[in-house]
Structure formats: structure tokens, C-alpha cells
Amino acid sequence: MIALAMVDNFPSSPGIYLMKSAEGSILYIGKARNLKKRVRQYVLGSGDSRLHIRFMVQLVESVEYIVTDTEKEALILENTLIKQHHPKYNINLRDDKTYFSLRMDMKEPYPRLTLVRKVPSDGARYFGPYASATSAKEVLKQLYKVFPLRHYPLATCMARKRPCLYYQIKQCSAPCCGKITAAEYATLAEGAALFLEGKNTEIARIYRAKMNLASQDMRYEDAARYRDLLRAIEVTVERQKMVARGGDSDVFGLYRQGDQVQMAVLHVRGGALTGSRTFLFDWEMETEEGLASFLNEYYDMDTPIPPQILTPLPIPEPAALEELLSEKSGRKVTIAVPQRGPKLEMVKLAEKNAQTAAEERLAKESSSATLLSELADKLHLPAPPRRIECYDISNIQGEMAVGSRVVFIEGKADKSLYRRYRIKGVLQSDDFAMMREVLSRRFRAESDEEKPDLIVVDGGLGQLSVLNAVLEELEVEGVEAAGLAKSRTFRDMESPEISKSDERVFRPGRKNAISLRQNSAPLLLLARIRDEAHRFAVTYHKAVRSKVMVTSELEGVPGIAGKRKKALLVHFGSLKAVKEATVEQLSAAPGMTAKAAKALWEHLHEKQQA
Template sequence: MADPASYRPAPGTIPETPGVYRFRDEHGRVVYVGKAKNLRARLNSYFADHAGLHVRTQSMVTTAASVEWTVVGTEVEALQLEYSWIKEYDPRFNVRYRDDKSYPYLAVTLNEEYPRVTLMRGAKRKGVRYFGPYSHAWAIRETVDLLLRVFPVRTCSAGVFKRHGQIGRPCLLGYIGKCSAPCTGKVSAAEHRALADDFCDFMAGNTGRFLKRVEREMFAAAEDERFEVAARRRDDLRALERALEKQAVVLGDDTDCDVIAFARDRLEAAVQVFYVRGGRIRGQRGWVVDLVEERTTGELVEDFLLQCYGEDDVVPREVLVPEEPPDREAMDELLSEARGTRVRIRVPRRGDKKDLLATVERNAQEALRQHRTRRAADLTARSRALQELQEALGLDQAPLRIECFDVSNLQGTEVVASMVVFEDGLARKPEYRRFTIKSFQGQDDVRAMHEVITRRFKRYLAESQKAGEPSPENGEGGERSAGLLASYGFGDAGEEDETPRGPLDPETGRPRKFAYPPNLVVVDGGPPQVAAAQRALDELGIDDVAVCGLAKRLEEVWLPGDADPVILPRTSEGLYLLQRARDEAHRFAITFHRARRSKKMTTSELDAVPGLGPARRAALIKHFGSVRRLKEATAEQIAEVPGIGLRTAQTIREALQGGAG
């Protein structure tokens, strides 16, 4: 824990101009990003009376080890730079509005030849039209079921669509009139896309013309005495009206706005957003975020607008907020640039919009109350787990960062390993890592564990030296670890298949993959694996990282050099945390191993054919269905595949026949 006075800038060195600043910890990781109209006044406030700071601000300034700033010309530039840095560095102390996976969107895949209506969660995809988000999946499913009577767009997966196209018969929805069955050619691609476009227009609020059209068709069919068609149109009209009833009318038909409200205490804030399109509430979304320092409601509004209207969301014409952001004109300009037309941010003072804002605020207050109830239990359990591990393993401090390693192979082939990370008792998936064991092939988990631990901490030492931090790798220890890496057959860093994202290098801006050491290393196994992990750390000169192993047979916890295991009670929160880490490492390793094995099994024989690239290999498999059928084909049959000439076909046949023989 650093003393803020140790890195406080010298008097007079901080400019009094607008700018954006970054606090970094002792490892070089950016822990907080902020902006200010007057950098000197803002930064000096962090180094004032420590006791008078917000409780999380105190934690931030003691976690940080340095501060730096960048001067900008305008407030708009400051907003843009702050947003880009928050996105790039993912600082742990900034207010962050993350996607809530519990909120589904209604999506129309307009990027496909035959668009599909479906529910989607998580990150948005290019070429897909989204509506929502919605609080409950069942509610939007009921609405879609009603609308499919009038707009029979496909809802099936790609596999179901392809299968029914092959057999020439539509699915059940096609038979009951809730799908136009484009898979069997009942409608053309253009006709089906027109249905999808009408569906999107209705969901976007252009409902009047569809109600009038169906009503006209109903009366016209009745006049022509086509009573079955008239009855069908009557039912369609009722379905559209019921779908509209599910979306409450709150404002005028031409209203297009987002309504944002907050509920807060000293440590946390809940935000709720109602999406109003065409005067109707089309969706709802909510977050609960940690507050790092004293923030006004206007500053929270600015944070929200900056992050949530960055790239993915459609900016509405109007944003209703409880309090204007400090730089409202700059924020107006930023959002207007994103939308392409003018955007207004305003506080409603009277009428229906003020009443709706009060309703959204009540939702935010209820969300904060429920979050407090849930988090109280979660925090208690996690704190108890970390405390139990500290006491049971004899650690100097609670293991706030735990890394768990597992090795996976199939009879000694395709040996891989995984590393998963738990911080404060929660999985931190962006920092998971995967390793391919290349120094040997065989069923030797102990040797593989030794290699993986060596590679992981060798990278940590390299990153520490690069950042100018003191490390235990010097003198004899450095020579020994360098020789050890050479004996494994790879360079200073080794090679591993990593997930994207992670801590960033301050110089290059690229992920610093292994920059932060854990408090505790957990290996999947007993005394041999634990001894291998400890030996790897000793060879690198690292003596401040604890090691333990969790054996599956009796869930025993083994420590290096101990003849007897540590037995934790079956109901122990600490044991439960170790089991979750071990099971997650096993899952991650198995997934990687299966992917590598599957890739090798499906391409190994065709890989040996000279002049045969990925596209032609895929065409051959698609045409024949399997390598076995390809082997049975003649050169003339192989030459029928597009892109394969007779000479190439003969080469393929000779290669496969030679391999078979």
C-alpha cells in the first residue's frame, strides 16, 4: 500500500488547463482515469487530507503509485480521450456500465439472406437490428408469437432451416401459418426480406399503417364474401392490437427518447433506463455500479452517456435525465456527432415526461435495494472463504488473487494446460490463459506442470523488468531461469494461446499478459504436482507466492513439503472456492484440448496433399461428406468438385491411397 505523498507531483508542475489524468499502481496498471477543467485543482484534491476523502477514493490513492496527465484543447476532446482510455485500460476504480446478460434483446438478422427473428444477449453484432432490451424474455416471446401471424418471418436456427430445405417440408410453424417457409421455396428471398422489414418497422413504432392495412384487407375480403380470409384478417388485427397493449403508451406518438434515473448511497449507485420509441416503452435496462469518489448526479449522468452511447447503442433524439451533466454543451455536441443529427439532453420540469422520470427513479431505487440484499450475502461468503484459506494455509494475508493450473492430454498426445484467475473470490475471465506443451509429448503431468509454472512466472519476471520494477531474477537466479527456458525449447516468453484482452503495457498499449503475481497458486493434483510447482518457483527465485494443490480423490489440500494434507470441512467456504477454481481450470483446459484435437483429426490427412489449401479442403469435405468417402472416389469424381482439376484430383487420390496403404 503506497503513501500518496510519495508520488505527489512537485508544487507548480501540474498545469491549470483542461486535461485527462491516469493513476497507475506499482505494476504500471492504470487503476483510474478522470478528466478536469483545471488539472492542478483536481489532482491536488486527491493529495489533501486523507481522512476526508471518500472511502473508495482512499483505497484508490493508496493502491496507486504514480499519476500522469495529458493536456487537451477543448472539453469535447477531454470527453473523447477519457472514454477511449476507460475502454482501453479498463480501470478497476472507474464507474463501469457493463452489459447485463439478464436483459435479452429482440434481434432481426438482416445480414442473412433469409433474416431470422430471435432473442439475443450480450455483445451486439454488425448487420443485426436490435429492439429492447426487455426485462423478461417471456414477455417478448409472447409479443413475437402474436406478430408472427401478420409477419411470418423465420425463427428457426440455421441447422433447422437447412434440414427442412433438404427434405422439402416446412416445420410446424410453416404448417400453422406462423412462418412463410422460405426453406421450401414458398416465398422468395426478396418476399421474405420484405416481411422482415415490415416486422422491423412495426417494432420501431410505425404501427398505424399496418393496422389500417389489415383493417382494409378485412373489409375488402368481407365485401367479396371471402369470409375465411376476412376472419383471418380480423384475428391478425386483434393480434397486432394485443401486441401494442403489451407496450405501454406513455408519451406522444412522435416521441423518441431515453429516460435515465439514478438511486444512490455513498458507495454504490443504481441506474435504470427506459427506452421510449414512438411514444411507447420498448425496453428497459439497469446497472448497479461502485462509486470511487464523491460524484454528483450530473457527473454520474456524464459517465453513463459517455460509456453507453459510445459505439453500440443508437442515440435517440432526446435524453431525459434527473440532472444536467457538468459539460452539457460538450456532451450535446458529442452525442449529436454520433447520431448525425441534433441530440438534446434535458431535465423535464413538468408534465408526462417528469412523471415518467419519477417512475424510472422508483425502479432504480428498487434495483438498489435488491442489490444490497443480494450483495450482503455474497460479500459475506467470499470474505469468509478468503479468511478461511488464509488461516488454513498459514498465509500472511488473504489470497485476493488466486491462479489455478490444470493439465489435459489424451494418452500423452496434444498436451495442453490452462490458467484461470480468481480475484476477490470471483472469476476474472479476461485474464485466463491457455498453454500448449511443446517441450515433450507424453503422459507426464508433473513435468508439464513444472513447465507451465515456469513459463507463467518467467513472463511475469520479464514484464516486471520491462516496467522497471525490482524482481527476484538477478545474478545466478536469472542465469538459471534463462537456461531453464532454453532447455524447454522456446525463447524468453514461450508461446501460449491466449484469450484476448488483459492488462496493458504502458509503452506499447498491448496486453501485458502476465504482469501481476498471484497471492496463491493452486494446482490440480497432489504432492507430485505441488512439488513441481514449488520447484519451478524456487528455480526462478520467487519466494513470495504460496502454492497448494487440491487432490480430487478426497478433496485434500496439499502444501509443499508437508507429509500430511490439510483437511478443510466439507461445508467450508474456503474449500468451495478452491473447488470452483479447480473445476473452472479443468473446464478451460478440456475445452482447449478438444478444440485442438478436433482440428487435428478433421484436417490431418488432407493436410499432407500438396497444393491443397483450406478452401479446397473445405469444398472436398462438403462435397463428399467425409475423408472416407473421398478415399473411395475416383479421380474423375473428385474432379467434379468446383476448383479441382483432373491433375489435382489424381494427386489427391494418390496421396490418400498412399496414406491408406
């Protein structure tokens, strides 16, 4: 328990405090404008009076502090120490995926749009954020129909002798082949940037002026092109739903149930709602402090920072966070709590999204628990399998063999726990031996990874026996096993129709397969896990095979070692582009010489002729 006399010696300056247990582990890290005042609130109980906070304070044996010059420095230090120590009572978003953004560097010759995760301060323009690569690619797909920018790296484009297919379908202006001037392309790129920023009125004004000027100069083809661009923009803008006045903002809403907080964020860009995202985290302290801590960590994940952040309730000491975010984004950032009007309606909408996400999550958890209980009953398992792992092997006659592991937690895939294995000890085509090697590496003695409740292997009694043998050899206890054999097709000699057998589930100690109703939820779950393991293994095998093939194509050329191989592929974008390049283009690549370029060109063309 914290002693009041100890807190009286704390300074009244900004800083961070670390609450520690009797064992010395850090329970909670917080920041404060006034260290003495903030920690006294916990000791005297004048802060939040909820039972779980008082329980946490009872666990605190000592409090350490670090003084900083400003509140902003305290914020930065708090975030750094949370990431380093992962305290039990702090928010930790370290495993959350960052957003996708679209990047365009206007200083490049013929700028193009690329999909990126990080948003560094490199002078380029970034647009977004987009919650998934799919949504960002859909934006690009629609954008290219209006603004035909180049799709490929500049070196790849310039190596071409004729325009690509995108030019034929009018989704690229082919700057590589001189089909558009640099000035006209720059106008297209600026139009695309303004469109992504939501400045549609500005685009229309620029293109309308260019259309009128082209018409006056009797450049009717150019005028018609600008007219078509204006029409395409107007049609696209009509599909967007305007939700608020003003520019860009992030709108936050939260819904709390006990120690769990569901957070929703709506992204408003150019007055239009462009996307949303939800987060779930455990939080046992005051809700306001949790919101402030969340914002600090959320905008530390390479997330685009808008000029305005709207929250449902005031956070403690917002000025320091505003200063920190303004410094990161390079422009003034304000944090506001709307009281009326459209902005308050947006906050209420965000809160409704948070509540809906929490209710949907609870419904899914209930459904998942029911499904796993049914699976345990059908397979005669001692308990519902919370963690299920599945393994698969992929190879071509024993060559370039790989294994895969996928993990499902509570019936859902957890891709952070997926693993890939390069088979090292088996040189012939022996799937059983390969499976033995993968499982042995998974359950090696020094591994401290959590054990699964159930392991599923792709196959019947043969694969299942290998799994059982490995588990017995390594003395792995408390892990159930099952084999899922694919359905087989066959045709009766007396019937022209092709029949398909049911998928079969095998368990140790049973000679016959367990009968599960086809298309039942437990069987579909097992099939989904099996198919995901197969997909993951095949994807890795293709990557390995492709790398080996590319390496072999460039093997044996004098002067082309590992670094030059990599530099060539990065510069040209693909092995095909390297083959199509001239000697002059090869010699102009980074790290290449005229002698090495000539040797490589002759080597590749001798292979083609052969």
C-alpha cells in the same frame, strides 16, 4: 500546487485540460466550455469544496491545455485521451463488456436475426440492447414461435435438399425449399422488426388488413395463418409490463458513497422496460461532472443510443454531448432531468436500483471476506487469499495437449485474467511434465503479472509436488500452494452399495489431507475453482481437436490451400455443409475455380466411400 498567475494566461475558449503531478504523470483530464473559468474554480476553491478534491488539487504541479473549436470536439478529445492515458481520477470503462443486440439486414434475401455486440452504421436494423447473450437468445426463442424466420446463413440454407428440423416444429418458414414466397417472407421479417421495436399496434394493423384481404380472396389458409400470428402477438404483448408513455429512452440513476458511485441504467423501448444494468466506478470530483463523463464514455462503447436520456441531476454543458450523441445515432438525442410525472418516477426507480445494487455489493464483499478468512484459517494460510489461481491439463494420450488457468479475485471469477496454454515441450502422456511447463511459463522471469496469494492444482500430492518444485526453481516467494483431489467411488466387497469418499485438500509439508467439512463454504469455493479450470481446459482442448480434424479433412487436395479452406468454411458454415455441397455450389464459393471444386468434391466423396 497550481499558480493563479499561470491560469490567468489560459484562453477563454473550449478545450481540454490535463492536470499533472510533479513526476509528470496525468492525474485528471477534463473538458470545459471556458478553460480559464473552469481551471480557476479549482485554484480558488470555488468549485466543489470536498476534502478529497482539495487533496487532489494539492498534488497538481502543472496544468496543460489543448484548445478546440467546439465543445463537441473537446468531448471527443477528452474521451480519446482518457483511453490513452488512464488518469487516476477519471472514470475508465475500457474493460466493461458491451451490450448484445439483435441485427437484421432488410437488404438481404430472406433476412434473418443475428446476435452481435457492435452496432455500426451499415444500414441494417438493430434491436436491443440486451445485457447478456442469454436474455437475447431467450427473446429469439420466443420470437421464432411467432415469426418463423430462417435460423442459418443463407448459403447453408440453400445447400439443403429438404427443410430442417425448425420447419418441422414450425419455427422456420423454409424459404430454402420454396415453402414461402419472397413477399410473404418480407412481411414476416418486417413484422418481427416492428415487434422488436415495440410497435405492436402497427403490426396488428398490417396483419389484420392482410387477414381480411386473404379472406375476401378466399385464401382461407393464408387468412388463418395471419389470424394465428395476431393471436400469438396479443398473448406475448399481454406478458409485457408497460412502464412509461412514449418511445425509447435510457433512464439513469446513481447512488454515491464517498468516492464510489453506483450507476444504474434502465432501458425503456416502446414504452416497456426491456432490461437494466449497473456499473460501479471510483470518482473523487463533483457528482454532476462524473455523470457527464460517464455518459460520454458509456455511449462510446458501441451502445445503442435512444432519442431520450433521462438523468437524476443536470450535467454541466449538456448541449455539446447532445450534439455528439445525435451525430453518432443519426437522429436527435435529448438529455433531460424530469421534474414530475411518469418520467420522474422512472428516474427514482433507477436510483432505487442503484442503491439496491450498492447495498447488495457491500453484503457480498462482507460475505466474501468472511469466506476467505475461514479458508485461510482451515488451510493454515498466513492471510486470506485475495487472488487464487488454478491450473488444469487436458489431452488424449499426450496428443493436442493444452493447459488452462483460471483466476478468482475476492472469491469471484475474473475471466479477463483466464489464460490458455498450448503444450509445446512435452510429446508423451505426462501430466506432471505438462503441468511443469505451464507453471514455468506462468512464472517466467520477464513476467510482470501480479502474483497469486494461493495456487490450487487439480490433484493430490503428486501434482502438488510439481507445483512446489517449480515455485522453488523459479524462486517465487509469497505464493501458497494447495492440491484438491477429487472424491473417489468404491464398493465394499461385503456391501452392494457404492460409497463415495470425501474431497481431499493437500498442503506442502503435510503427508495427510486436511479435513474440510463436506459442503462447507471453503470446500465448495475450492471445488468451484477446480471445476472451472477443468471446464476451461476441456473447452479449449475440444476447440483445438476440432480445428485439427477439420484441417485434416481438407488436407492434400490440389488447389485447396489455407485461404481457400477458411473461405470455404466461412461460406458454407461447417465442414458438413461443404461435404453436402455439389460441384456447382463449390465452384460458386468465393475464391474457388471449377477445377479446384471438382478436385475437392472427388476427394471428399472418395473418403466417404472408403
